[in-house]
Amino acid sequence: NAGVTQTPKFRVLKTGQSMTLLCAQDMNHEYMYWYRQDPGMGLRLIHYSVGEGTTAKGEVPDGYNVSRLKKQNFLLGLESAAPSQTSVYFCASSYSLAGAYTDTQYFGPGTRLTVL
Amino acid sequence: SQQGEEDPQALSIQEGENATMNCSYKTSINNLQWYRQNSGRGLVHLILIRSNEREKHSGRLRVTLDTSKKSSSLLITASRAADTASYFCATDPQTGANNLFFGTGTRLTVIP
Numbered sequence: 428n429a430g431v432t433q434t435p436k437f438r439v440l441k442t443g444q445s446m447t448l449l450c451a452q453d454m455n456h457e458y459m460y461w462y463r464q465d466p467g468m469g470l471r472l473i474h475y476s477v478g479e480g481t482t483a484k485g486e487v488p489d490g491y492n493v494s495r496l497k498k499q500n501f502l503l504g505l506e507s508a509a510p511s512q513t514s515v516y517f518c519a520s521s522y523s524l525a526g527a528y529t530d531t532q533y534f535g536p537g538t539r540l541t542v543l
Numbered sequence: 544s545q546q547g548e549e550d551p552q553a554l555s556i557q558e559g560e561n562a563t564m565n566c567s568y569k570t571s572i573n574n575l576q577w578y579r580q581n582s583g584r585g586l587v588h589l590i591l592i593r594s595n596e597r598e599k600h601s602g603r604l605r606v607t608l609d610t611s612k613k614s615s616s617l618l619i620t621a622s623r624a625a626d627t628a629s630y631f632c633a634t635d636p637q638t639g640a641n642n643l644f645f646g647t648g649t650r651l652t653v654i655p
Contacts (some may be wrong), residue, residue, distance in 0.1 A: 469647040536586035
């Protein structure tokens with residue numbers, strides 16, 4: 428099993444350009460997440476999904492859109508990139524648990540994005 | 544904010560010594576999880592402790608949870624150079640949101 432994979436690993440954009448980050452998991456997980464990690468800030472949740480066709484906003488959703496058309500894929504889009512979106516982006520997935528509990532999350536290797 | 548806060552921010556020890564990291568949080572939780580991140584890599588889950596548990600062990604790791612003080616600690620015994628990494632606590636709050644809130648991490652350096 429590949430676990431959680433992310434494409435691309437690195438990307439440089441100019442302000443105003445758009446791009447899509449792809450996350451794929453082969454563990455049949457219901458839940459998928461997109462985080463950004465900035466120095467000294469820890470991980471902050473951008474958007475998440477609790478199942479195919481569903482998405483929800485996290486802590487820092489502005490400037491990003493997501494889609495979960497297939498259970499195994501979770502896409503993160505930047506419509507008009509800004510320098511403030513320079514960060515490392517991590518995707519994660521997890522099983523769903525009975526009740527409102529959050530299970531162990533499995534992380535991808537990250538995408539390093541620079542916006543000039 | 545529902546983030547946990549780790550203490551200390553950075554820790555440097557000699558190989559063979561024990562390392563203790565602390566996490567404090569503000570809300571009631573379902574569980575608390577610890578993750579490790581090697582430089583330039585994704586996070587890896589270490590251990591999950593539920594709100595009704597007080598202590599949990601996994602190999603050289605020992606985690607404690609005190610819900611009355613809203614705090615947790617991660618102890619790594621007999622540290623090795625390969626333990627050098629950043630360690631994050633993550634809380635699962637009782638809000639039904641189905642997501643975790645991560646702290647800013649403790650950077651551990653184990654000197655050979």
